[in-house]
Amino acid sequence: MRDEQITAALLDWYDRHARVMPWRVGPGERRAGVRPDPYAVWLSEVMLQQTTVAAVRDYFRRFTARWPTVGDLAAAEDGDVMGEWAGLGYYARARNLLKCARVVAGEHGGRFPDSRAELLKLPGIGPYTASAVAAIAFDRPETVLDGNVERVISRLRLVETPLPAAKPELTDLAGELTPVERPGDYAQAVMDLGATICTPKSPACGICPWREPCLARAAGVQADLPRKAPKKAKPVRYGIAYLARRADGAWLLERRPESGLLGGMLGWPGSEWGEAPEEAPPVAAEWQDVGAEVRHTFTHFHLRLALRVAEVPEGVRPERGSFLPRDRFRPSDLPTVMRKAFDLAATARRD
DNA sequence: AATACGTGGTT
DNA sequence: TAACCAAGTAT
CATH class of the missing domain: 1.10.340.30 (Hypothetical protein; domain 2)
Structure with a gap:
């Protein structure tokens, strides 16, 4: 032919x-x-x-x-x-x-x-x-x-x-x-x-x-066909995310740096993602451990994200991030891993 | 050249 | 369940 x-x-x-x-x-x-x-x-x-x-x-x-x-x-x-x-x-x-x-x-x-x-x-x-x-x-x-x-x-x-x-x-x-x-x-x-x-x-x-x-x-x-080189195994990384809700319903979020993973996106403040993350609360509060973790797979690693939630009074000044008023916060604006964290925290709060 | 970079559907 | 895969690009 x-x-x-x-x-x-x-x-x-x-x-x-x-x-x-x-x-x-x-x-x-x-x-x-x-x-x-x-x-x-x-x-x-x-x-x-x-x-x-x-x-x-x-x-x-x-x-x-x-x-x-x-x-x-x-x-x-x-x-x-x-x-x-x-x-x-x-x-x-x-x-x-x-x-x-x-x-x-x-x-x-x-x-x-x-x-x-x-x-x-x-x-x-x-x-x-x-x-x-x-x-x-x-x-x-x-x-x-x-x-x-x-x-x-x-x-x-x-x-x-x-x-x-x-x-x-x-x-x-x-x-x-x-x-x-x-x-x-x-x-x-x-x-x-x-x-x-x-x-x-x-x-x-x-x-x-x-x-x-x-x-x-x-x-x-x-x-x-086509033949391809075998893929590398994905390591598991661990992290902690902090979801702070202000009394007026605002949520504490931060804009991530322009480059790197989820660059330029909104996200929950948190620890580094690695082998054994240290606590890194963005604001002083009584943080509650959410008894479940987000599991999410990125291109090159698996993430297990522990969640902490807190209710904070109006007027507090966070060390990281800023409060987004309730009427300007859409969970759909979050990258999936961060939306999963929100959903899981909301479920846990109701339990 | 090799690696970083998301997510959801399929097998 | 876990690996594989999808109309790739930037560095």
Whole structure:
């Protein structure tokens, strides 16, 4: 099967099976002349970095409802954007999202650059996202290489080199199949294929548009590709978080430093997270031990977070953090681990 | 090149 | 239950 036929077979499949997404201009619409909004494409692509479509859907809708244009987002308060991103994870994305919006609004007249090279210069836009926005929003013949494409191409071409060493080779192989016509549809088609047919564990080869040319399937090794280096075990870290409620219902919270874990997000003041944390109460009070701990897993460690709660009178001055009035505190503004702590403390207080 | 960086669904 | 995995980027 020639490369052009392989490409055509996938586009043909995409025309019939493209998934519907709030940010996507489907193949039919595109054919009718509808062009995607680059802002929507960029926003969705950043949200989709290492994140499932299901998790992104509602966040995308809330963001675009609240900030319909890149100019609106650029003018937003940092805390509002971080709060709206809360729960989606990888919070550097939200910080870079704002930086990027402000560069586009301030230095590019509110229009996203339409070339991969220019997009690559923007904060939070790396090789994948630059190609994705160039291809999907501007129909540039750029090649996307994400986890889906790595899997699909390593199987199609029987690439046995383990990741991430195989990336350059996979980039070349993927590039050979990228068409000059409909590159935006093609980019989305390969990713849809990887997400729905050519899945990690049990690929549905029987209904795959590439079942004939697929070398891994011919060899019967499709489920073993791509090869990857084994992952390191996650250590367990321990920490203590302090939830202080003032008599008027305000909660003691702090804005975390801009860099590092949960950077820029709201959180409960607490100890360091390590082997044996020391008590670090942010305000003098009668702290009560909550008889349960939050268990939460981050990318590279497991956390067991002990909780202390206290009721404090109005007028106290905390050593760390500041009191957020009851009507300005939304638990949904917290990153998940901090929201878990709030939920658990609330449950324990009722018991 | 290797590591830091979240979370929730699936197996 | 625990490992695996998802439309990666920055350093």
